[in-house]
Amino acid sequence: MRQGAVGHVRLVEHRGHTVVEKQMTDPARQETEVLALRYLASAGMPVPEVVDVRPGAILMTLMxxxxxxxxxxxxxxDLLRESAALLRRLHEVSPLRGLGPPPDDASIIERYLGAGGPPLPLTIPAATEAAFCxxxxxxxxLLASGGRLTAIVDWERxxxxxxxxELSRAAWAASRKDPRSFDVMVEGYGADPTAxxxxxxxxxxxxxxxxxxAGPPEYLDRLTAELRSWPVT
Known part of the structure; x- marks a missing residue:
């Protein structure tokens, strides 16, 4: 079963249909995902439909x-470019109260400095207007079929x-696999590359x-070597 990047996901039968069961140990994240999926389905976003909610699990349609x-x-x-346009569409959805907390960048910087990571130019950019992320x-x-995106899954965060x-995190992560991805996603979103x-x-x-x-030691060693060459200004 490969829908999404979360490990505790499987296919189950429910009332004569095959659906996805996502097992969750954090009630707050489960509540966030259910709230987001139901709201975004009504907004026309390509997300799974919530079929049933149980203690510690969500049943949803298989995308x-x-x-x-x-x-x-x-x-x-090409799909990353399309995904960036879809991400912008998400960010234009009317905000919804009751979702989870945003990332705490001040805490990330404090923890990183305390852990002794390689020097990085760690400053928090000026905030823009909050959007649905x-x-x-x-x-x-992200799921795709026939050269088109079909769904976005895993909404617990x-x-x-x-x-x-959010755009930067997605583009930076994609660029680690293929450097071309960063510019493709920024252009697809329509954002200022510098920002x-x-x-x-x-x-x-x-x-x-x-x-x-939490990661394998070899991943940490590889990333540490990369970050030591990061220009610090």
């Missing part, structure tokens, strides 16, 4: 397509936050912390 991280690189570029807009949470931060790049060091610090706390 067609394969994850974008399983698509060939050249085809993936997915929270983890990556190629593992949905929040009201800085739209350029988007201003967030990159924050994402690098956040990823470094993730690897240092």
């Amino acid at each position: 067609p397509g394969d994850r974008l991280d399983e698509v060939e690189l050249d085809e993936r570029l 997915h929270g983890d807009w990556t190629d593992g949470n 949905a929040h009201l936050g800085d739209p350029l931060r 988007v790049r201003a967030w990159n060091a924050i994402h690098a610090a956040e990823l470094w912390l993730w690897f240092s706390e």
Whole structure:
């Protein structure tokens, strides 16, 4: 079962239909995902439909397509461009109260400096107007079929936050697999590249912390080597 990047997902039968069961241990994140899915379905976004909600689990419709991280690189570029336009459409959806908290960038910087990561130009860019954000807009949470995007899944981190931060995180992460991806996504969204790049060091610090706390040691070593060559001004 490959719908989304979350591990606790499986196919189950429910009233004669095959649906997706997503098991969740955090009630707050489960509530956030249900709230986001129901709201965005009514807004016409391509998201799974909530079929049933149970303690520790959500049942939802199975969406067609394969994850974008399983698509060939050249085809993936076109889909990333499309995904950036879809991300902008999400950010233009009317804000919704009751979602989860936005990322705490001051805490990320403090933790990174305390952990002794390689020097980075860590400053928080001036905030823009808060928008409806997915929270983890990556190629593992985007589905595509026939050369078109079919769904966005895994909404447990949905929040009201800085739209350029979210675009930057998605574009920076995609560029680690293919450097062309950054410009493709920024152009597809219609943003100022300089404003988007201003967030990159924050994402690098956040990823470094993730690897240092939970990731394989070889991933941390590789990223540490990359960050040591980051220009610090």
